Amino acid sequence: MARYVFITGGVVSSLGKGLASAALGALLQARGYSVRLRKLDPYLNVDPGTMSPFEHGEVFVTDDGAETDLDLGHYERFTGVAARQTDSVSSGRIYTNVLEKERRGDYLGKTIQVIPHVTNEIKDFIEIGDDEVDFMLCEIGGTVGDIEGLPFFEAIRQFAQDRPRGQCIFMHLTLLPYIAASGELKTKPTQHSVKELRTIGLQPNVLVCRSEHPIPQKEREKIALFCNVRKEDVIAAPDLKSIYEAPLAYHREGLDQAVLDAFNIAPAPKPDLSVWHDVADRIFNPEGEVKVAIVGKYVQLEDAYKSVSEALTHGGMANRVKVKVEWVDAEIFEHEDPAPYLEGFDAILVPGGFGERGTEGKIKAAQFARERKVPYLGICLGMQMAVIEAARHLAGIESAGSEEFDHEAGKKRFEPVVYHLKEWVQGNHTVQRKADDDKGGTMRLGAYTAVLKEGSKVAKIYSATEIEERHRHRYEVDIKYREQLENCGLVFSGMSPDGRLPEIVEAKDHPWYIGVQYHPELKSKPFAPAPLFRDFIRAAKENSRLV
Numbered sequence: 155m156a157r158y159v160f161i162t163g164g165v166v167s168s169l170g171k172g173l174a175s176a177a178l179g180a181l182l183q184a185r186g187y188s189v190r191l192r193k194l195d196p197y198l199n200v201d202p203g204t205m206s207p208f209e210h211g212e213v214f215v216t217d218d219g220a221e222t223d224l225d226l227g228h229y230e231r232f233t234g235v236a237a238r239q240t241d242s243v244s245s246g247r248i249y250t251n252v253l254e255k256e257r258r259g260d261y262l263g264k265t266i267q268v269i270p271h272v273t274n275e276i277k278d279f280i281e282i283g284d285d286e287v288d289f290m291l292c293e294i295g296g297t298v299g300d301i302e303g304l305p306f307f308e309a310i311r312q313f314a315q316d317r318p319r320g321q322c323i324f325m326h327l328t329l330l331p332y333i334a335a336s337g338e339l340k341t342k343p344t345q346h347s348v349k350e351l352r353t354i355g356l357q358p359n360v361l362v363c364r365s366e367h368p369i370p371q372k373e374r375e376k377i378a379l380f381c382n383v384r385k386e387d388v389i390a391a392p393d394l395k396s397i398y399e400a401p402l403a404y405h406r407e408g409l410d411q412a413v414l415d416a417f418n419i420a421p422a423p424k425p426d427l428s429v430w431h432d433v434a435d436r437i438f439n440p441e442g443e444v445k446v447a448i449v450g451k452y453v454q455l456e457d458a459y460k461s462v463s464e465a466l467t468h469g470g471m472a473n474r475v476k477v478k479v480e481w482v483d484a485e486i487f488e489h490e491d492p493a494p495y496l497e498g499f500d501a502i503l504v505p506g507g508f509g510e511r512g513t514e515g516k517i518k519a520a521q522f523a524r525e526r527k528v529p530y531l532g533i534c535l536g537m538q539m540a541v542i543e544a545a546r547h548l549a550g551i552e553s554a555g556s557e558e559f560d561h562e563a564g565k566k567r568f569e570p571v572v573y574h575l576k577e578w579v580q581g582n583h584t585v586q587r588k589a590d591d592d593k594g595g596t597m598r599l600g601a602y603t604a605v606l607k608e609g610s611k612v613a614k615i616y617s618a619t620e621i622e623e624r625h626r627h628r629y630e631v632d633i634k635y636r637e638q639l640e641n642c643g644l645v646f647s648g649m650s651p652d653g654r655l656p657e658i659v660e661a662k663d664h665p666w667y668i669g670v671q672y673h674p675e676l677k678s679k680p681f682a683p684a685p686l687f688r689d690f691i692r693a694a695k696e697n698s699r700l701v
């Protein structure tokens with residue numbers, strides 16, 4: 155039976171609850187425990203898959219094909235534990251399950267209510283895989299007091315009651331605002347948010363307080379007194395220079411000790427933090443810098459490409475360089491020459507994306523990188539753009555484009571070098587799709603195998619001939635153009651095992667020009683950088699003549 159840590163937030167959102175949860179997961183692992191992290195999101199979407207990146211940031215995809223919150227990316231990056239479908243749930247999913255059961259008649263004529271039916275559904279979800287790990291860390295999205303959050307708070311209260319005493323604890327994250335005029339950290343919002351929690355029957359065991367300044371002893375005592383926790387359980391969470399410092403910083407502040415104390419685990423096993431010391435050393439002591447341009451559409455919101463920017467950082471750590479990322483809005487190139495914007499970068503990355511807006515600019519960026527021999531990594535849409543670019547400018551298919559844009563515009567303007575994928579093989583069955591299918595959860599999602607061509611650049615980079623990477627796309631490069639493109643130097647160096655779906659393309663006469671249909675960024679970790687990002691940054695470093 156696992157022990158449970160429920161992580162809630164108060165005062166304001168975006169305090170770094172996901173990061174605190176992930177760091178705690180890493181610290182418990184460092185003490186020899188196994189962990190799994192979960193996110194319970196109160197919004198009514200069934201999953202974030204249909205939300206705009208502007209609304210919700212990146213959609214993180216798991217091996218088993220769930221479209222989840224970006225916090226699951228933090229969990230994986232800090233613990234290395236691959237998340238699953240059952241690690242992310244929303245009110246929308248919970249209510250859908252309850253209503254489906256009601257329609258089936260599973261409730262035997264009962265009146266369906268939030269308590270117990272919705273709360274039971276939440277509790278059942280929380281304990282999936284209960285016997286697999288030592289600690290289950292469950293983060294509740296949003297802040298205490300949100301209307302949508304109430305069933306989740308009630309469910310975790312009941313859950314802790316149902317379990318033997320001492321098996322569940324509550325960790326609450328708050329903010330201590332700093333009032334410059336009086337030079338004081340204010341504890342009142344924290345007091346109120348804990349009061350709010352206690353009204354619904356939850357007493358936090360550990361309080362994590364974000365603050366720009368160290369918490370003076372007097373304030374610590376005040377928080378302890380008014381919030382009914384021990385002084386040692388008030389953990390300061392100062393702003394950090396890098397998120398990868400979080401495990402060490404939280405350990406210094408005593409977070410893992412406070413959690414183990416709350417469970418009465420004594421003596422606590424000693425932590426081995428060597429991995430995190432190495433990570434911090436690589437982050438804080440780079441031996442140079444490379445500049446990478448990310449040419450995309452959602453550039454105003456960096457969270458939209460969270461895993462991409464983290465994977466670049468990991469690639470930098472592997473090569474002991476700092477990666478300076480600049481976000482370039484692809485739409486600019488629709489009217490302007492990309493050269494003045496892109497000269498001076500050591501490498502160019504075109505990430506995933508949806509819809510036509512900005513794509514002509516991305517094609518120009520791909521062309522610039524190919525012609526100027528600048529390292530280029532095209533991810534998903536970025537690969538499709540590289541193929542369209544080569545089709546237009548090398549293979550002479552002037553009207554080459556993607557069916558995605560014709561679908562949007564409702565007319566046929568392009569020769570569909572990239573087409574709407576309607577059938578593919580998953581394991582031992584065939585998945586089928588129609589043009590008018592629902593949008594939610596119907597893409598080609600999750601881990602699929604790619605077979606790499608022997609002697610290719612990617613086979614060398616991965617040191618393998620078969621890889622598993624995560625996908626999230628509806629469109630696909632049409633294999634019927636393979637020969638034509640290969641004759642012009644764009645090699646299809648990775649294919650689905652049945653040889654029907656192009657997974658990777660690479661340019662022959664180019665130092666580093668690779669497009670991948672999958673998302674290599676999703677499996678990258680600071681202590682195990684994704685091979686493609688590691689080598690992309692190596693190439694950027696070479697291009698910058700740092701080596």
Ligand code: GLN
Nearest residue numbers: 506507534535627628629
């Ligand atoms: N829009 C493209 C597709 O659906 C690319 C998706 C992506 O970049 N994740 O195939």
